Amino acid sequence: MKSAKILFFIAVLALYASLSPAASSQVPSGRDVVKPEIYVSLDPAARGSSFQIAVVMKIRPGFHVNAREKSEDYLIATDLKAALPAGLNTGEVSYPKGKLEQFAFSKIPLNVYQGTVILRLPVTALADAPLGEQHIPLKLRYQACSNELCLPPVTLTLDATINVAASASAARAAHAEIFGKQ
16 A cells, blocks of 8 residues: 555656646646745734734645645645744644545545645743844745645745834734634
8 A cells, every 4th residue: 555655656756757848837836836924913022922923825726735634644744843033932833624635646535725724833922032023934844736746845934023022012913814713
């Protein structure tokens, strides 16, 4: 069974590599299939406050990405990592539940994300967090597939910008359209 999956993966890669230049211009890049947007729940965030960073993945119709909880070992799960600067702490990323979908290339339903998906990263600004604009580098890894083919895995480098204020009275809720849907 495992060798059949490996052979399938090799066949998909071979098909992708063998496409003529004219045909391959019609095959999108994984970077073009998912459009991430970044939102912060407080602007500014006060020292000592907790807030969230949301990465909203907008997946092109006709495509999916594997959910964080992947169905098979050989699949590439969606993954978000953050490199926080001094003065900020983070918790575990909250991934939404995927949806089981059946595809022609798989005998079992796969746990995938389609449409719009929100990944949430909890962050705390410590009492000694630097004031002003802070940048949090993020890495978003996923593999986009359609019912016909899987594109090579993609790792996007993203930048979440937060503003840190000294006083809790300065903190303001932001993007209720994203953070109100929890």
